[in-house]
Amino acid sequence: MKSKAKISKKENITLEATTLFKRKGYAATSMRDLATTIGVEAATLYSHISSKAEILQKICFDMAWEFFNAVEAIDSSEHSATEKLQKLIASHVGVVTKHTDSSAVFLHEWRHLEEPHLTVFLKMRQDYENKFREVITEGIAMGEFVKIDAKFTVLTILSALNHIHEWYKPEGKMTPEQIATHLAEILLKGIISK
Amino acid sequence: MKSKAKISKKENITLEATTLFKRKGYAATSMRDLATTIGVEAATLYSHISSKAEILQKICFDMAWEFFNAVEAIDSSEHSATEKLQKLIASHVGVVTKHTDSSAVFLHEWRHLEEPHLTVFLKMRQDYENKFREVITEGIAMGEFVKIDAKFTVLTILSALNHIHEWYKPEGKMTPEQIATHLAEILLKGIISK
DNA sequence: CCTACCGATCGGTAGG
DNA sequence: CCTACCGATCGGTAGG
Numbered sequence: 001m002k003s004k005a006k007i008s009k010k011e012n013i014t015l016e017a018t019t020l021f022k023r024k025g026y027a028a029t030s031m032r033d034l035a036t037t038i039g040v041e042a043a044t045l046y047s048h049i050s051s052k053a054e055i056l057q058k059i060c061f062d063m064a065w066e067f068f069n070a071v072e073a074i075d076s077s078e079h080s081a082t083e084k085l086q087k088l089i090a091s092h093v094g095v096v097t098k099h100t101d102s103s104a105v106f107l108h109e110w111r112h113l114e115e116p117h118l119t120v121f122l123k124m125r126q127d128y129e130n131k132f133r134e135v136i137t138e139g140i141a142m143g144e145f146v147k148i149d150a151k152f153t154v155l156t157i158l159s160a161l162n163h164i165h166e167w168y169k170p171e172g173k174m175t176p177e178q179i180a181t182h183l184a185e186i187l188l189k190g191i192i193s194k
Numbered sequence: 195m196k197s198k199a200k201i202s203k204k205e206n207i208t209l210e211a212t213t214l215f216k217r218k219g220y221a222a223t224s225m226r227d228l229a230t231t232i233g234v235e236a237a238t239l240y241s242h243i244s245s246k247a248e249i250l251q252k253i254c255f256d257m258a259w260e261f262f263n264a265v266e267a268i269d270s271s272e273h274s275a276t277e278k279l280q281k282l283i284a285s286h287v288g289v290v291t292k293h294t295d296s297s298a299v300f301l302h303e304w305r306h307l308e309e310p311h312l313t314v315f316l317k318m319r320q321d322y323e324n325k326f327r328e329v330i331t332e333g334i335a336m337g338e339f340v341k342i343d344a345k346f347t348v349l350t351i352l353s354a355l356n357h358i359h360e361w362y363k364p365e366g367k368m369t370p371e372q373i374a375t376h377l378a379e380i381l382l383k384g385i386i387s388k
Numbered sequence: 389c390c391t392a393c394c395g396a397t398c399g400g401t402a403g404g
Numbered sequence: 405c406c407t408a409c410c411g412a413t414c415g416g417t418a419g420g
Binding site: 023024025027028082108111112136139143144145146148149151152153155156159160162163166167174179182183185186187188189190191192193 | 302338343345347349353361376382385387
Binding site: 040041043044047 | 389390391392
């Protein structure tokens, strides 16, 4: 019997590719770079994966699924818009901090996806943004939030949340929960003290 | 006498390169792509510029200068931390909205700079971030701002400001001034209505 | 998992 | 500003 929790060759390729794609970018990472990192010849990679493009697709769509999955149950609850938004923020921060490298690739390299994947990807991203937008719109309608353009607000919030991967270190002093709390604090109440 | 306001060949190359670098990324943009866009053969570009790397350097450092220049006078004034931060935000938004394509390249493609330029670039970016950090630290010390980690706050603010280029259209309904005001509103006071 | 290799394309130069 | 071309490297395949 082979060892149980060991990851497959293909999973390892995806893992190392994620690190390289984050550091050098998809286009500037060659299959020979990747092969050298893993310790095989470039041709050997093709026994496990079918193309460079396929690796990127897997990373981007796996992450899209992670984001959606984490947010699934939230809008069916009956909390206030404020509470929903806090949950959306915590959920998003949870995914980004759990998968920092994949998040970076998801965020910056999706434009190298080939059709028809690119169109599907953009549709998913739009659907995800709409979950935030609905909560913002509801909060404005209910008088919980100030009257600022909903799209503008969503993009501002997501920009702030999406770039955690640039500085977050798992061994750092802030836990993902603290980061989520502080971000929600800033975005909901601002940094001016009362 | 040649026409007055006409931009030089080199300036035009930089301009078209900026558009392509934003859309496809630096690594995925070939000199033949660029030549075709301009309407010459690839070899012709080298009569005006010395290398692909030089174009990226010019874009990144011109933008760094823009950001610094716009922020120059602010911290010597005697306003409150809140007012200073509002000015920093307005200044930054002004640069990003005036140079959307260059901002995107500045923000995403700097990692393809070659040494020693890369080190210089990162130093400049750090110095710029420090201008924000000083104001945040001052605001916390004066009791104007809530006690949240200064570095964390700066990166959150800059993330929100830096991604305006993804959706800003000069012909859109919000002016740069309105964007700056609304962003400052969200970041300083939050979106919860009082 | 490797050796050997493919056609295509890369950034850039020589020479006019 | 072009034609012609350079060596290097790209993603990927054949065959074992």
